[in-house]
Amino acid sequence: MIEIDKMVDILKLLGDKCRLTILLLLQEKELCVCEIVEILQTSQPNISQHMRKLKDGGLVKESKRGQWVYYRLAIEDKPFLADLLAHLPGQKEQLDKVTCEDCC
Amino acid sequence: MIEIDKMVDILKLLGDKCRLTILLLLQEKELCVCEIVEILQTSQPNISQHMRKLKDGGLVKESKRGQWVYYRLAIEDKPFLADLLAHLPGQKEQLDKVTCEDCC
DNA sequence: TCATTATATAAGAAAATACTTATATATACA
DNA sequence: TGTATATATAAGTATTTTCTTATATAATGA
Numbered sequence: 001m002i003e004i005d006k007m008v009d010i011l012k013l014l015g016d017k018c019r020l021t022i023l024l025l026l027q028e029k030e031l032c033v034c035e036i037v038e039i040l041q042t043s044q045p046n047i048s049q050h051m052r053k054l055k056d057g058g059l060v061k062e063s064k065r066g067q068w069v070y071y072r073l074a075i076e077d078k079p080f081l082a083d084l085l086a087h088l089p090g091q092k093e094q095l096d097k098v099t100c101e102d103c104c
Numbered sequence: 105m106i107e108i109d110k111m112v113d114i115l116k117l118l119g120d121k122c123r124l125t126i127l128l129l130l131q132e133k134e135l136c137v138c139e140i141v142e143i144l145q146t147s148q149p150n151i152s153q154h155m156r157k158l159k160d161g162g163l164v165k166e167s168k169r170g171q172w173v174y175y176r177l178a179i180e181d182k183p184f185l186a187d188l189l190a191h192l193p194g195q196k197e198q199l200d201k202v203t204c205e206d207c208c
Numbered sequence: 209t210c211a212t213t214a215t216a217t218a219a220g221a222a223a224a225t226a227c228t229t230a231t232a233t234a235t236a237c238a
Numbered sequence: 239t240g241t242a243t244a245t246a247t248a249a250g251t252a253t254t255t256t257c258t259t260a261t262a263t264a265a266t267g268a
Binding site: 032033034044045047048049051052064066067068069104 | 243244245246247248
């Protein structure tokens with residue numbers, strides 16, 4: 001059982017196209033900021049700020065490796081979220097477009 | 105399968121404490137505007153505007169009966185929403201507080 | 209028809225949100 | 239140590255959102 005306020009916070013995070021797409025991407029595999037920037041075609045600070053919100057909301061976790069910061073999905077404790085994401089189109093094609101040559 | 109944009113719209117609707125609580129209430133039974141106003145302790149125009157958003161988003165349906173407008177949940181086509189609501193505390197106690205003497 | 213009640217709509221204020229540009233921090237490597 | 243790259247943070251702006259107050263619409267019943 002989740003408290004309403006907590007759920008509202010989570011749903012606010014999901015109710016943004018950029019962040020929802022990021023979560024879909026992370027479903028496939030962990031990604032670094034620069035990869036997400038390239039896939040979503042937006043600015044680096046924009047993604048960085050979205051990632052901080054997702055991290056603060058407990059939906060992703062980060063691991064620093066070298067100069068890169070990799071983010072991965074962290075919703076094991078929120079099965080309804082996995083169910084929700086499963087109702088959305090996969091983003092594998094988006095991932096194929098980005099190669100490590102581009103950034104990391 | 106649902107399009108991302110459509111899902112974002114739905115999640116924006118849910119990412120508000122007032123609207124999310126309304127959906128939880130409607131899970132129990134259909135309610136008229138004045139009942140929701142009393143339970144949520146807010147203004148009538150506020151609820152009326154929230155109901156219009158929920159209606160426009162296809163999450164509730166209305167039936168006019170006399171001077172009253174009753175709203176009911178309309179998420180049969182969105183099973184992930186029912187699943188999500190099931191993870192939240194029920195609102196039956198809130199409903200008990202309101203009697204038909206108060207308004208309708 | 210007039211007054212009352214329920215609901216909707218309109219307009220405006222205040223707050224929250226998303227994005228931009230500029231800058232700071234941190235790591236890698238020559 | 240100095241430069242380049244990746245990421246984060248700060249500050250400002252523009253947009254969106256929520257709520258309020260005032261008013262309109264619609265149904266009821268005397």
